[in-house]
Amino acid sequence: MNRGASVRFDPAHRLRGTIVAPPDKSISHRAALVGAMAAEPVRITNYLRAADTHSTLRAIRELGALVEVHDEEIVVRGVGLREARETHGPIDVGNAGTLMRLLPGWLAAQAGRAFTLDGDDSIRRRPVDRIAEPLRLMGAELDPTQGRYPPFVVRGARLRSIAYDLPVASAQVKSCVLLAGLAADGATTVSEPAPSRDHTERMLAAAGVGVHRNGRHVTVTNADELEPGPIHVPGDLSSAAFTIAAGVVVPRSRLLIRDVGVNWTRTGYLRILERMGAIVVGDLEEHLDDEIVPTEPLTDLDVTAGPLVGTVVEADEVPLAIDELPLVALLGCFAEGETLVRGAQELRVKESDRIAGVVEGLRGLGAEIEATADGFAVTGTGGLRGGRIDSGGDHRLAMLGAVAGLASREGVEVVGMDAADVSYPGFMGDLGALA
Ligand code: S3P
Numbered sequence: 001m002n003r004g005a006s007v008r009f010d011p012a013h014r015l016r017g018t019i020v021a022p023p024d025k026s027i028s029h030r031a032a033l034v035g036a037m038a039a040e041p042v043r044i045t046n047y048l049r050a051a052d053t054h055s056t057l058r059a060i061r062e063l064g065a066l067v068e069v070h071d072e073e074i075v076v077r078g079v080g081l082r083e084a085r086e087t088h089g090p091i092d093v094g095n096a097g098t099l100m101r102l103l104p105g106w107l108a109a110q111a112g113r114a115f116t117l118d119g120d121d122s123i124r125r126r127p128v129d130r131i132a133e134p135l136r137l138m139g140a141e142l143d144p145t146q147g148r149y150p151p152f153v154v155r156g157a158r159l160r161s162i163a164y165d166l167p168v169a170s171a172q173v174k175s176c177v178l179l180a181g182l183a184a185d186g187a188t189t190v191s192e193p194a195p196s197r198d199h200t201e202r203m204l205a206a207a208g209v210g211v212h213r214n215g216r217h218v219t220v221t222n223a224d225e226l227e228p229g230p231i232h233v234p235g236d237l238s239s240a241a242f243t244i245a246a247g248v249v250v251p252r253s254r255l256l257i258r259d260v261g262v263n264w265t266r267t268g269y270l271r272i273l274e275r276m277g278a279i280v281v282g283d284l285e286e287h288l289d290d291e292i293v294p295t296e297p298l299t300d301l302d303v304t305a306g307p308l309v310g311t312v313v314e315a316d317e318v319p320l321a322i323d324e325l326p327l328v329a330l331l332g333c334f335a336e337g338e339t340l341v342r343g344a345q346e347l348r349v350k351e352s353d354r355i356a357g358v359v360e361g362l363r364g365l366g367a368e369i370e371a372t373a374d375g376f377a378v379t380g381t382g383g384l385r386g387g388r389i390d391s392g393g394d395h396r397l398a399m400l401g402a403v404a405g406l407a408s409r410e411g412v413e414v415v416g417m418d419a420a421d422v423s424y425p426g427f428m429g430d431l432g433a434l435a
Pocket of ligand 1: 027323346
């Protein structure tokens with residue numbers, strides 16, 4: 001496998017300036033899929049131009065949607081809820097777990113048609129039994145490799161509505177079942193053990209679908225068609241999380257990150273940072289109980305470097321900060337005292353095993369960090385020596401290594417830095433502008 005270029009990140013004296021957060025990956029995937037499922041053209045502004053979200057555009061084109069890519073917007077001319085076209089060969093999802101888990105929700109409703117999904121080496125290690133089970137209960141057929149992994153075939157059917165209890169808090173699985181529920185024969189309910197990101201619910205509400213939350217239960221009513229109107233994708237907090245972390249730990253830094261999406265189901269990281277004493281100021285969305293709003297809130301985040309203290313992250317907070325937990329480990333190295341993350345065993349089935357990758361990676365840079373079955377424990381030492389870290393092809397580990405380098409005493413060489421292109425192709429440019 002081509003590991004890609006090694007890039008060295010030297011210690012920075014300070015970071016200053018303003019950047020715009022890159023477009024949200026989760027919301028871009030959903031916008032393209034909803035566009036493909038709609039009958040009328042959907043205009044999408046600020047769609048993420050990155051490897052993962054290109055995979056989604058390629059997939060929906062193969063399924064019959066027309067996609068026009070312009071500088072300022074993309075326009076998706078969809079095929080409707082039940083008219084996806086059979087593809088000639090397997091649909092290649094690349095590295096995109098969200099595409100692999102959401103798309104089958106739509107494909108399951110294509111009665112009499114079959115679709116094969118496959119992806120890269122990392123995708124072939126990621127479980128899909130979690131979507132196979134509910135989709136089978138709804139009447140579709142799925143046959144994951146070894147019962148669990150891609151490649152797999154989805155055979156569409158006329159779907160039954162179900163009430164499904166998610167065994168893990170996963171927005172991807174929740175979204176898959178909700179998308180399938182659009183074409184089922186009644187109302188479909190998904191119950192989640194803890195709240196997870198609700199972008200799908202909001203986008204469906206904006207598309208005129210009946211979608212309601214009652215405590216941990218989300219119900220979607222079947223629909224004849226989706227009418228989403230124009231979709232604007234906000235900035236991605238999960239990408240901005242890296243520059244935020246850099247601004248917090250590189251001494252004397254002060255940054256402004258503009259247009260960050262701050263849907264409360266995504267801002268767990270900012271609440272963790274606040275407990276750690278970090279100075280990050282912005283207008284965050286308040287916790288919404290049962291309300292599903294059809295919009296995504298945005299703010300500018302003002303980040304100032306300062307001292308940190310350790311914190312404990314418990315299981316109920318994990319889904320609201322899942323992709324940012326590697327950065328919590330990094331910040332823990334710079335904090336006073338211990339930082340603990342518990343109940344985060346899902347990290348083991350991300351683009352890589354992010355518990356093993358973070359612990360080995362940061363230890364190699366001088367961190368005092370231990371892996372646990374469901375997270376990690378970091379003892380802050382006030383800084384990091386530096387050294388070499390291998391992304392293993394995981395975009396978030398590559399960017400973690402870069403931030404570690406800027407804040408380290410000796411600098412960090414990141415092997416496989418090109419993995420960042422999966423979600424944040426402008427990352428190096430943004431760091432350069434701030435340094
Ligand atoms: C995502 C949900 C999360 C997250 C992933 C994107 C989404 O995965 O880790 O990067 O877009 O719904 P899970 O839902 O599997 O936890």
